[in-house]
Amino acid sequence: MDEEPERAKRWEGGYERTWEILKEDESGSLKATVEEILFQAKRKRVFESHGQVRLGMMRHLYVVIDTSRTMEDQDLKPNRLTSTLKLVEYFVEEYFDQNPISQVGIITTKNKRAEKLTDLAGNPKKHIDALKKAKDSTCGGEPSLYNSLSLAMQTLKHMPGHSSREVLIIFSSLTTCDPANIYELVKTLKALKIRVSVIGLSAEVRVCTVLTRETGGSYHVILDESHFRELLMFHVKPPPATSSSECSLIRMGFPQHTIASLSDQDAKPSFSQAHLDSTGGGPGLSMGGYFCPQCQAKYTELPVECKVCGLTLVSAPHLARSFHHLFPLEAFQESPLLLHHRERFCEACQGELKDKSVFTCLSCCSVFCVECDLFIHDTLHCCPSCIHSRSAP
Amino acid sequence: MVMASEDEVSLLVIVVDVNPIWWGQQANREPQFTLSKCLDAVMVMGNSHLVMTRTNKLAIIASHCQESHFLYPCKLWKSGDGHGDDNASTSGDGKYELLSVANDFIAEEIKNLMSRTEVKGNQTDTLLAGSLAKALCYIHRVAKELEAGQEIKSRILVVKAAEDCALQYMNFMNVIFAAQKQSILIDACVLDSDSGLLQQACDITGGLYLKIPQKIALAQYLLWVFLPDSDQRSQLVLPPPVHVDYRAACFCHRNLIEIGYVCSVCLSIFCNFSPICTTCETAFKIPLPQVVKSKKKKLKPST
Numbered sequence: 001m002d003e004e005p006e007r008a009k010r011w012e013g014g015y016e017r018t019w020e021i022l023k024e025d026e027s028g029s030l031k032a033t034v035e036e037i038l039f040q041a042k043r044k045r046v047f048e049s050h051g052q053v054r055l056g057m058m059r060h061l062y063v064v065i066d067t068s069r070t071m072e073d074q075d076l077k078p079n080r081l082t083s084t085l086k087l088v089e090y091f092v093e094e095y096f097d098q099n100p101i102s103q104v105g106i107i108t109t110k111n112k113r114a115e116k117l118t119d120l121a122g123n124p125k126k127h128i129d130a131l132k133k134a135k136d137s138t139c140g141g142e143p144s145l146y147n148s149l150s151l152a153m154q155t156l157k158h159m160p161g162h163s164s165r166e167v168l169i170i171f172s173s174l175t176t177c178d179p180a181n182i183y184e185l186v187k188t189l190k191a192l193k194i195r196v197s198v199i200g201l202s203a204e205v206r207v208c209t210v211l212t213r214e215t216g217g218s219y220h221v222i223l224d225e226s227h228f229r230e231l232l233m234f235h236v237k238p239p240p241a242t243s244s245s246e247c248s249l250i251r252m253g254f255p256q257h258t259i260a261s262l263s264d265q266d267a268k269p270s271f272s273q274a275h276l277d278s279t280g281g282g283p284g285l286s287m288g289g290y291f292c293p294q295c296q297a298k299y300t301e302l303p304v305e306c307k308v309c310g311l312t313l314v315s316a317p318h319l320a321r322s323f324h325h326l327f328p329l330e331a332f333q334e335s336p337l338l339l340h341h342r343e344r345f346c347e348a349c350q351g352e353l354k355d356k357s358v359f360t361c362l363s364c365c366s367v368f369c370v371e372c373d374l375f376i377h378d379t380l381h382c383c384p385s386c387i388h389s390r391s392a393p
Numbered sequence: 394m395v396m397a398s399e400d401e402v403s404l405l406v407i408v409v410d411v412n413p414i415w416w417g418q419q420a421n422r423e424p425q426f427t428l429s430k431c432l433d434a435v436m437v438m439g440n441s442h443l444v445m446t447r448t449n450k451l452a453i454i455a456s457h458c459q460e461s462h463f464l465y466p467c468k469l470w471k472s473g474d475g476h477g478d479d480n481a482s483t484s485g486d487g488k489y490e491l492l493s494v495a496n497d498f499i500a501e502e503i504k505n506l507m508s509r510t511e512v513k514g515n516q517t518d519t520l521l522a523g524s525l526a527k528a529l530c531y532i533h534r535v536a537k538e539l540e541a542g543q544e545i546k547s548r549i550l551v552v553k554a555a556e557d558c559a560l561q562y563m564n565f566m567n568v569i570f571a572a573q574k575q576s577i578l579i580d581a582c583v584l585d586s587d588s589g590l591l592q593q594a595c596d597i598t599g600g601l602y603l604k605i606p607q608k609i610a611l612a613q614y615l616l617w618v619f620l621p622d623s624d625q626r627s628q629l630v631l632p633p634p635v636h637v638d639y640r641a642a643c644f645c646h647r648n649l650i651e652i653g654y655v656c657s658v659c660l661s662i663f664c665n666f667s668p669i670c671t672t673c674e675t676a677f678k679i680p681l682p683q684v685v686k687s688k689k690k691k692l693k694p695s696t
Contacts, residue, residue, distance in 0.1 A: 375533050
């Protein structure tokens with residue numbers, strides 16, 4: 001048996017005296033404590049800036065959803081399956097927002113088998129439609145970790161070396177039914193550099209601990225629905241690239257969007273490649289679209305991999321979306337409000353500074369309020385005062 | 394026409410480019426259209442927006458070379474408070490007091506801004522990304538301060554005079570994606586030269602882009618094209634969308650390319666294959682042709 005890091009279990013520690021956090025002030029009101037708790041909740045997000053670590057920007061991720069009997073449990077409302085599917089939909093949207101040139105596939109496992117819900121694709125719509133339809137499916141039987149991992153592995157092992165290969169398992173059952181030795185599979189996964197992470201919904205399961213430790217992923221068990229959402233969002237950011245991933249130049253095409261109108265003489269209506277494959281949908285003929293620069297096949301949306309010639313087609317804004325991961329904004333310095341007598345207003349939103357502390361940008365020394373600080377770091381990714389100077393990066 | 398209910402707040406933020414060098418040159422070129430005429434047109438637009446519905450809100454930001462300054466509303470006014478002190482002139486012609494106070498305040502602020510800023514250098518390009526970022530933070534704050542049950546729809550209108558600054562590409566794109574995530578439209582009214590960045594902004598967020606043929610008719614264009622909000626725009630015939638060039642520019646020559654090579658580490662784009670990335674200095678693995686092992690002929694066992 002290999003050595004495991006010693007970790008104290010929760011029941012081995014002493015008692016937590018949670019009532020000691022609440023302190024009353026002179027008039028007996030808890031207002032100050034409540035405000036403090038709310039303030040800390042806003043600041044809970046840990047700004048881990050990776051600094052000069054190389055990130056895996058092109059990601060191929062499989063999400064394995066356990067649809068076994070335990071998913072009908074009603075501890076997450078209305079039941080675990082519906083809640084999980086809703087959160088995975090939100091996850092897929094955020095994932096493509098932050099990693100536009102990456103791909104996602106979904107696998108479900110029940111009745112000791114695993115099957116692919118959607119293939120690896122770069123378009124969020126297909127996945128979201130499939131997830132919405134899966135809400136009606138029944139849960140039953142036991143999940144199979146071995147089958148779902150080998151199914152994911154079959155596709156991931158053919159992916160190019162410069163992309164990061166990941167699997168995220170949402171595991172609710174406490175058992176798994178495997179046809180062969182799963183520890184052998186773990187060794188194979190490690191050799192193929194596939195990183196497996198697990199989010200447990202019931203309790204910690206030892207085989208998941210070993211699996212994630214060996215492959216370099218993370219394992220967490222949820223406390224409640226908001227914690228579940230936080231853990232899922234943790235996987236949206238690109239992970240640090242492993243030392244063995246290769247760096248290469250990827251050939252990509254940047255097609256122009258032609259909007260042809262009926263009055264153009266040369267415009268001819270044509271089918272897009274997506275419509276030729278899909279069975280449903282409206283009329284497939286359209287005038288404009290994106291034409292692959294290498295083989296002139298037509299597509300309606302980007303990013304996509306050309307089915308005819310294999311060229312990856314993206315547009316420049318897709319690559320620009322990932323730039324903020326490469327040049328992350330530094331965290332602002334927190335300081336108490338009492339030290340700042342001169343400034344009464346936040347530089348960005350012009351609101352009065354009423355919170356306990358204010359945040360100062362280290363390069364331009366402008367002062368911001370709590371809300372603007374969160375907004376700037378989560379959504380905007382650039383300091384409004386710094387970018388007003390001419391020396392831009 | 395759908396009547397807007399009391400619960401819908403429509404916020405319009407107008408960002409005006411007041412680069413003094415461009416406006417100074419403009420005053421020499423066309424003396425009948427100066428900065429004050431432009432601001433008159435913007436004030437007409439702002440007043441019209443406030444008058445459309447009682448719950449509409451307005452903000453105006455002036456984008457100067459070294460700072461962006463809020464011309465309206467004033468941060469010293471608290472919500473619900475009387476506007477300023479008693480010296481605020483009530484206009485003699487019976488105009489709605491909110492509008493007259495707003496107009497006077499805007500005129501006062503722009504005069505202070507132009508006189509107090511010392512202009513260094515002679516760049517004629519504008520730093521719009523900073524003003525747009527401040528507008529987004531302001532919209533974010535107003536959305537948080539709404540009363541329960543109220544919904545807000547916001548849009549930003551940019552009145553652009555001078556040229557684009559190429560250094561701002563990355564910051565501009567960050568601002569555009571943030572606006573798209575918050576469902577904020579960015580409209581652009583361009584006075585002089587076409588701006589690729591604003592064309593992309595309008596395309597990505599779903600706003601309108603228009604380059605005005607005649608600058609002195611600015612007020613007309615603002616009222617006819619940019620005043621209706623997004624719900625009403627579907628019922629109007631508006632200028633057709635501009636063709637946006639989304640091709641990437643290569644980092645080595647700044648040419649627009651259709652097929653390029655992208656570094657998997659730093660996402661820089663090159664037009665030709667090179668063994669080392671110039672931005673992040675990683676050495677690439679060059680895909681060599683596979684070496685085919687010669688098959689050893691099996692010796693047949695001699696019978």
